[in-house]
Amino acid sequence: MNSSLVQDYSLHTHTIGFDGINAPIDMVLRAKELGFKSFGISNHFIVHPEITQSKFYPHAVLRGYDSIYSSSFDEAIAKFKPHYTELRRISEKCDIKLYFGMEMDFFDSPDWFRGFERTVTELHPDYIICASHFIYYNGMLRNVYDMGSADKKSRDDMLKIYWDKMARAGETGLFNWMAHLDLPRKVGVGNEDCWAEYERYAIDKIASSKTAIEINTSGYDRSLTEPYPSARILKMAAAKNVPVLLADDAHCVDKIGRHFDCAAEFAKSCGITKFLTCGNILGKTY
Template sequence: MQNFSFHMHTVGFDGKNSEEEMLVKAKEFGLKQIGFSNHFIVYPGIEKTNMYTYAVKGGYESIYSSDFDEAISKFAPHYKKIDELNKNYDIKIYKGMEVDFFASDEWYKGIERALSVLKPDYIIGSAHFVEHNGTLYNSHDLKNSPPCEQNMLVHRYWQNVRAAADSKMFDFVAHLDLIKKVGLGREDIWAEDERKTIETIKNSGIMVEINTSHFNFDEKEPYPSKRIMKMLAEYDIPVLLSDDAHKKENVTAGFAKAEEIARECGIKNFGNPLERKRNSLFTRLSKDIENIF
C-alpha cells in the first residue's frame, strides 16, 4: 500500500490534531513520508460571505484570509514547526498547502509572493468555491441555490477546476468532484464537463488524488467518482491516494478500499508527486529567484 500521505490538516487551521499527533499516527501506520496541506484561501472580503458565518459557528474561520499577508502570517509559524519536527523524527515531513485558485491578476501576484516567502515543498489545487457576479458560493451554497442557477453554477465549478489545472501551478488536484458531497454533478449530463477537465489535466501534466474523506458518506466510492476514475485510466493520468485527514484517526483511512476501486476502474498509474520531475509554479519561481541573486 502507498506509504505516504500528503493531504492532511492540523490544528490552527481546520484540523483537530497537532503536527506531532498526526505524524506519530502516520508512523504507526508505517508511512515513510507525510505532508501537511492546510488551507491557503485568500479572497478579499471573504468575512462578508454567507458561508463565513457558518465557519465562525464551526470554529474554522482561521482557514480564510482576506489578504495574502494574513495567510502568510498563519503559515510561517506552522512551517517553522515542520522544520523543527524534521530534525527530531525519522519520517520525512513536507510543507504543503491546499490552495484555492482564483483567476485574477491580483491573486496571481499574491500567490507568487506567498510562494516565494513560504517556499512550500508542494501545492495542491482545490476548488471549494464558485464565484459568480461577485458572490462566492461554497458547495452548500450551491446546493441551496435556486434550481435555475444550479446547473450554471455546477458548470462554473468545472470551469474553475480546469482553470486551476491549466495554470500548471499545482502538483496535484484534490477531490475533483467535490460537489458530489452535496449530491450535485452526478447525472450523466456532467460527463462532458468531466472529460474536458480530464483532458486539461492530462495536458498540464499534474496528478490527481483519490480522496478517501467522506468515504462513508457515499458508501460506494471516494472522490472522484468511478465515472471519472475510468477516464483517469483511459488518459493514463498518474494518481495518488489522499486521506484528507482532519484528525489523527483518519490518517490512511480508506486507502486499501480506494486503491481496490481505482484498480477496478482500470487505474494502474500510481505515483508520488514529490518524486516526479517538478513542474510547479514554485519551481519556476525559485529559478527566477536564483537568477536574481
C-alpha cells in the same frame, strides 16, 4: 514496518490552528505508527478579498475554523510562517520524512496569480494541492452547500462555473495535484451523466499540463459509495494517463490512511495503472 501498505505516504492532511483537530506532532507520530515513510501537512490556504462577506463565513466563525480564510495573501502568509516554523522544529526531531504543503484554493484573477508567486517565494512549500471550495456567482462567493440548496437553474450555472474553474486550474500546471475533483458530490450535486462532458473537458486540461489527481477517500466516510472523484471521472483520467495518488484528507489522527486499500482497488477497477510515489509527486516526475 508495515510492508502491506498500498501507499507508504500521506500528504493531504490538516492540523489544529486551521481546521484540523490534532497537533502536527500527533499526526506525525500516528503516520509513523502506521508504517508510513513520508508524511506531509497541507493546511488550507484560501485567499479572496471578499471571503468574510460570504454567507458561509459566520458559520466558520461560530465553529471556530475561520482561521483558514484570509482576505489577503499577506494575512495567509503571516499565518503560515509560524506554522512552518513549528513543522521545521518537528522535522528536525522526528525519524519520518516530513513535508510542508498547503491546500490552496484557485481563483482565476491576476491578483491571485501574483499572490501565488509571492507565496511560493516567501514560504517555499514542498508541494501545493489545488482545491476549489468556492466559486464566484451572482456577486458573491459560494460553496458547495450554497450549490446544494440553490434552485436547479442556479445550481446548474454554479456547477458549470465550478468545472470551468477546475479546467482552468488544471491547465495552469502550477499545482502538484488536484484535490477532490468532483467535490459538489458532497451535497449530491453533479451525479447526472449530462455532466460528463464538463468533467471530460477538465480532465483533458489537467492531462495537458501533466498535473496529477488524488483519490480522496473522505468520500467513503460521507456515505458516498465512491470516493472523489467518481468512477466516471477516474475512467476518463485512466484513458488520458493522468497519474494518481491516494489522499486521506485527514483532519485528525484516526483518519490517516483511511480506506487506502479500498481506494486502490477502486482505482484499478477504473483502469488506473499509474500510481505515484512520494518522490514522483514532490518532484513532479510523472
